[in-house]
Amino acid sequence: MQKNKGEVLRIFLILIIVCLSLSELHSQGxxxxxxxxxxxxxxxxxxxxxxxxxxxxxxxxxxxxxxxxxxxxxxxxxxxxxxxxxxxxxxxxxxxxxxxxxxxxYAPHRLALVTDKVKANKRVYEIKGYVVDERTGSRIGKASVYERKLLRSSITDKDGAFELKIRTNSPVIALTASKELYRDTTIVILSPVDVNPSNLVDDEFYYSTDSGSVTQRTAIGRLLVSYKQKIQDLNVPGFIAESPVQVSITPGLSSHGVLSGQVINKVSLNVFGGYTAGVEGVEAGGWFNINKKHVKGVQAGGLFNMVGTSVTGLQAGGLFNGVLGSVNGMEAAGLANFVRRSFSGVQAAGLINSVLDSLNGLQVAGLANLTNGSVSGLQAAGLLNVVTKNVSGLQAAGVVNFNIKNMSGLQVAGLVNRVGGTMRGIQVGTVNMAKHQSGLQLGVVNIADTLSGAAIGLINIVMKNGLHTVSVSSNELGWRNLEIRTGTKKFYTVLQGGYDYFGLGLGKRINLYKQLCVDPELIKLYIYQGSWDYTNDLTRVNSNFTFRLNKFLSIFAGPSFNMYYSDQFEEINGYALITSRVNDFKIGKNEKLRGWIGWNAGLSLF
Structure with missing residues (x-):
């Protein structure tokens, strides 16, 4: 009789503590x-x-x-x-x-959790029961039944039945049943053991506001995460617990069972691969790591890493890294890195880096960098850099840099640089293109809608405020010359060729009157005199006065000063020495350096 009274008293005390705890939580919510x-x-x-x-x-x-x-x-x-x-x-x-x-x-339906067998043997509970629809009474399959603090769970079979074995010292076990489109329900199981109030305080789990899951949003997640874990994600998508350590052989064989996708761990070790809610510490996988939420710390996978929200720290994958949120830290992959939101730090891949939002830092790829946002920092790729918004910093590509909007900084490419908006800085490439160029273009062909800086190349095309002329001319060197001037009035380049010479120069147009201007030019020419084995360099300073006859036609004429260096002193194959055509004079003590005053006159189109 005395023993029964003691048991009743213990149960009564447990009920009081549970009620007080629930009341306190309820009042503070x-x-x-x-x-x-x-x-x-x-x-x-x-x-x-x-x-x-x-x-x-x-x-x-x-x-x-x-x-x-x-x-x-x-x-x-x-x-x-x-x-x-x-x-x-x-x-x-x-x-x-x-x-x-x-x-x-959204939970329009209600369910009930029924236990038809509870067996306690020392510290081990064996619990059997079933889950039913509260309105219809029909049993519900694929429902999750779990103990939040102890991270033990089961999924009901087609008849709604479940079985759980739980080891604990706690006098109270709170079982929760969850199912998609149903409201959660929780029952409390009491045991005739000593009361320890501290066991009733549970702050090691919480609910997450994140919607969706890596298992639902990626093909890899759907393929590799076990069927039971997918059911758990659907039934209890927001429930998240924390644990110091977890070990997995595969995503379905974990020390946390099918609840591994609801647990954030300090240390996570996956022999082949694992699926967890996240990591706040270190995670290593022989083949792969899949995380529903975030990674804070270090993550290394032999083949790949897949993270559902964000990464803060270091992520390394033998083949690729995939992050459905943002990254703040460093990513390194043998093939590719994919980030669905923003990236801040260092990203390096053997083939491709892809960021679907802004990038702040360093991005290096053997093949291509693709950023669907703005870039602040440095991009380097063996083939291609593509940015859909603004760039501030340096872009270097073996073949092409392609920016849809504005850029401020330096852009270098083996073939093409393209800026769809304003370029404030320097472009160096075979072909440079910008809508508005406010800086320097250096290449074979430079193209811009408007140019407020300078373009240096063989061909410079400025669509709106540009200068583009084709001229036929004569001078003291020959009567049949062709000259092409492209750029702007502030700064243009000159391509010039004659019967036995060709070269490249720079010029500027200075307006004197409505139709009259002067064009000072500095031109470097090579003179061919029967052999390429000699150095015959002519530096020519022109001062052409240009008079515009109409919109398409103008004439020009003016003096020139010439400085000529040559180590050829004999005629070859009937080519007369250029010094025989002019009245030259020696410059300094070097016999190879000569000078003279010349002239230039011609007709220009456009």
């Missing part, structure tokens, strides 16, 4: 804050924002299920947030609290 709201014909989204602002939290929900743009009216005074939400949304949603958020989950 966001959902129980009192609020007054008056809203007439406002969008539901605005009403929820107003409630969140008054109470100091945010709502998280699926906008495809909750109609944010629907018009609602509500007038309440001193009601709990839960009661206000019931008025706005009805009874088809359940609410979960997490740090600074209330999660609105």
């Amino acid at each position: 966001l959902l129980n804050k009192r609020i007054s709201v008056q809203a007439d014909h406002l969008r539901l989204e605005n009403v929820l924002d107003r409630i969140g602002q008054k109470c100091g939290f945010y709502f998280s929900y699926d906008s495809q299920i909750i109609p944010r743009d629907s018009i609602v009216s509500v007038r309440v005074s001193n009601l709990s947030v839960r009661e206000v939400l019931d008025q706005l949304l009805g009874d088809r949603f359940e609410y979960k609290e997490t740090s600074g958020y209330i999660i609105l989950r």
Whole structure:
């Protein structure tokens, strides 16, 4: 009799502690804050924002299920947030609290968790039961039954039945049943053991506001994550627990069982591969690592790493790294890195780096860098760099740099540089293109809509404020010369060729009157005199006065000063020495350096 009274007393004490704990949690929750709201014909989204602002939290929900743009009216005074939400949304949603958020989950149905056998042997519980639909009474398959703190779980079979074996010293086991489109339900199982109140305080799990999963959003996740873990992701998508260590052989064989996708670990070791909620420390996988949420620390996979939200730290994959959120740190992969949001740090891949938002830092790839956002830093690729927004820094590519918007800095490519907006800086390549060039273009062909800087190349095309002329001319060297001037009035290049000479020069147009201008030019020419074995260099300074006859035609003439260096003193193959055509004079003491005053005259088109 005395023994029975003791057992009754222990159970009574357990119930008191449980009730007090639940009461305290209930009274302190966001959902129980009192609020007054008056809203007439406002969008539901605005009403929820107003409630969140008054109470100091945010709502998280699926906008495809909750109609944010629907018009609602509500007038309440001193009601709990839960009661206000019931008025706005009805009874088809359940609410979960997490740090600074209330999660609105669509759950139109209710379920019940029934235990038909509980056997306690020392510290081991053997629990059997089933899950049913509360309204119809039909048993529910593929429901998740789990103990949050101990991370033990089971999935009901087609008859709704489950079986769990749990080892614990706690006098209380709280089993929760979850199923997609159903409200969670929890039952408490008591054991006739000594009460330890500290066991009832559980702050090692929380609910996440993240929607979706790497198992749903990637083909790799759908292929490699076990069927039971996918069911868990659907049934308990927001439940997240924390653990110091986990070990997996494969995603389905883990020390955390099928709940491994709900657990964030300090240390995660995967023999072949593993699937966890995340890592805040170190994770290593022989073949691969898959994380539903984030990685903070170091992650290394023999083949690949796949992360559902963000990475902060170092990520290294033998083949590739995939991150569905942002990265702050360093990524290194043998083949490719894929980041769906922004990247800050250093990204290096043997073939391709792809960032679908902005990049701040260094990006190096053997083949290509692709950034669907802005870049601030340095991009280097063996073949191609592509950026869809602004670039500030340095771009270097073996073949092509392609920017859709603006760039500020230096752009170097073996073949083509292309900026779709304003280029403030320097472009160096075979072909340089910019919509608005405010800087320097250095290449064989330079193209811009407008140019406020300088373009140095064989051909410089400026569409709007450019200078483009083709001239036939004569001078003291010969009567049949062709000259092409391209660029702007402030700065242009000259291509010049005659019967036995050719060269390249620079010039500037200075307006003197409406139709009259002067064009000072510096031109470097090579003179061919029967053999390429000699150095025959002519530097020519022209001062051409140009008079425009009409929109398309102009004439020019003017003096020139010439400085000629040659180590050829004999005629070859009938080519007369150029010094025989002019009245030259010696410059300095070097017999090879001569000078003379010449002239230039011609006709220009355009």
